[in-house]
Amino acid sequence: MPNLRDLGGWPAGPGRVRHGLLFRSAQLTVLEGAAADEFARLGIRAVYDMRTDGERAAAPEQLPPGARHVVVDIVKDLPGAAPTQIFDALSDPQAAERIFGEGRGVALFEQGYRTLIGLPSALTGYREFFTDIAEAENGPILFHCTTGKDRTGWAAAALLLLLGVAEDDVYAEYLLTNEQLLPTLKPFFDRFVAAGGNADLLIPVLGVQREYLAAALDEMRQRYGSIDGYFSDGLQLPAETVQRLRNAYVA
Numbered sequence: 001m002p003n004l005r006d007l008g009g010w011p012a013g014p015g016r017v018r019h020g021l022l023f024r025s026a027q028l029t030v031l032e033g034a035a036a037d038e039f040a041r042l043g044i045r046a047v048y049d050m051r052t053d054g055e056r057a058a059a060p061e062q063l064p065p066g067a068r069h070v071v072v073d074i075v076k077d078l079p080g081a082a083p084t085q086i087f088d089a090l091s092d093p094q095a096a097e098r099i100f101g102e103g104r105g106v107a108l109f110e111q112g113y114r115t116l117i118g119l120p121s122a123l124t125g126y127r128e129f130f131t132d133i134a135e136a137e138n139g140p141i142l143f144h145c146t147t148g149k150d151r152t153g154w155a156a157a158a159l160l161l162l163l164g165v166a167e168d169d170v171y172a173e174y175l176l177t178n179e180q181l182l183p184t185l186k187p188f189f190d191r192f193v194a195a196g197g198n199a200d201l202l203i204p205v206l207g208v209q210r211e212y213l214a215a216a217l218d219e220m221r222q223r224y225g226s227i228d229g230y231f232s233d234g235l236q237l238p239a240e241t242v243q244r245l246r247n248a249y250v251a
Contacts, residue, residue: 001025001026001028001029001031001039002025002147002148002180003024003025003026003148003149003177003181003184004024004026004148005023005024005025006019006020006022007022007024007156008020008021010169011165011169012165013164013250015251017160017163017165017249017250017251018249020042020140021139021140021141021249022140023042023141023142023143024142024148024155025142025144025148026144026145026146026148026149027055027144027145027147027148028047028061028062028063028064028144029062030062031062039064040065042064042140042142043140044064044140044141044142045067045068045138045140046067046069046070046139047061047064047068047070047141047143047144048070048072048141048142048144049061049069049070049072050073050074050125050129050143050144050145050151050152051073051145051146052073052075053073055145056071059146067142068138070132072125072128073121073125074116074119074121074145075116075119075121075122075151076121076125077120077121077122078115086205090188090192090202093192093195093197093198094196096192096197096202096205097197097198097201100205101201105201106204106209106212109150109211109215110212112150112212113154113212113213113216113219114219116150116151116154116216117216117219117230117234118219118223118234122151123234123235123236126154126155126158127235127236127237129155130159130231130235130237130241131241133245134242134244136247136248147181147206148177149181149207149208150212153177153213154213156173156174157173157174157216157217158227158230158231159245159249162227162231162245162246163249163250164250170213171210174208174213175208177207178207178208181206182203182207185206189202220234
């Protein structure tokens with residue numbers, strides 16, 4: 001399962017984020033044999049699917065036994081923003097160079113992360129997500145988008161910051177995607193190079209960069225002042241819900 005990891009273990013103030021309750025990943029694929037057994041042992045009770053209608057239709061969810069499926073379409077209000085369009089653009093190396101070359105890809109993603117902070121569907125989706133997972137009985141939970149790096153990445157970063165994880169550690173967790181996702185995309189890299197493309201062009205598009213999360217944090221602070229302001233004024237979560245999140249996931 002690409003980009004699957006437990007958010008537990010990070011220092012959070014005087015405590016630590018609890019293990020075995022919060023998992024992030026790329027979209028759920030068919031698992032068989034020992035891999036399926038290992039995944040089942042996580043005990044996932046709810047899966048939060050942050051993909052668009054088109055993404056879900058193209059790759060229907062493969063739920064673990066007994067798990068509840070919850071759709072939170074983060075970019076519903078932003079047509080054409082889904083990673084499926086990114087992969088389409090990368091199918092032609094010349095088109096990819098025009099769209100993403102000379103730093104244009106990094107700039108596009110920085111703007112995309114800023115959009116996640118104020119987009120109405122993003123605020124609605126993240127509010128529903130955080131409200132639901134504040135109820136400890138819903139866990140363990142897994143949340144994902146298509147590659148598990150952008151919509152999922154902001155959800156993980158925002159939650160960890162709220163729980164009291166230091167910003168440097170939040171960046172470190174976010175950047176783990178480059179180690180856990182990019183190697184699984186080697187066949188795509190190989191096809192791109194075989195068609196005449198430059199593999200270096202793909203890294204900032206299919207991976208993550210520190211600048212992307214930095215853009216989201218900057219936008220969040222400009223709009224709401226702090227992570228607490230984002231949750232209270234942006235997502236409009238009551239203080240009781242925020243406290244339940246902290247109680248549920250920090251030991």
